[in-house]
Amino acid sequence: MAAAHRDDRTRMLVGEVKLSLDAADVPRLLHDLDEKTRACDWARNKQLTLRLWTMRWQGRSRRPPTVIDARELTTSWREATRA
Numbered sequence: 001m002a003a004a005h006r007d008d009r010t011r012m013l014v015g016e017v018k019l020s021l022d023a024a025d026v027p028r029l030l031h032d033l034d035e036k037t038r039a040c041d042w043a044r045n046k047q048l049t050l051r052l053w054t055m056r057w058q059g060r061s062r063r064p065p066t067v068i069d070a071r072e073l074t075t076s077w078r079e080a081t082r083a
Contacts, residue, residue: 012043014033026052051067052066053067055070
């Protein structure tokens with residue numbers, strides 16, 4: 001997934017979606033995503049923000065900020081619409 005910043009075309013959000021994600025895999029997956037993205041013409045000379053999305057975070061450690069847990073996100077959206 002890739003999305004350009006609305007106001008600054010030099011910035012991009014780039015992510016990869018995983019059904020489940022283990023904490024031990026995060027550094028390797030982010031490195032691989034960075035390499036794949038930088039090999040693309042559309043990513044040249046861009047400031048990249050890399051993120052991993054998952055439905056199931058698996059890890060004893062706290063989820064790093066580079067990982068977005070879809071369950072947490074949908075829960076917060078539901079709570080916001082109830083308020």
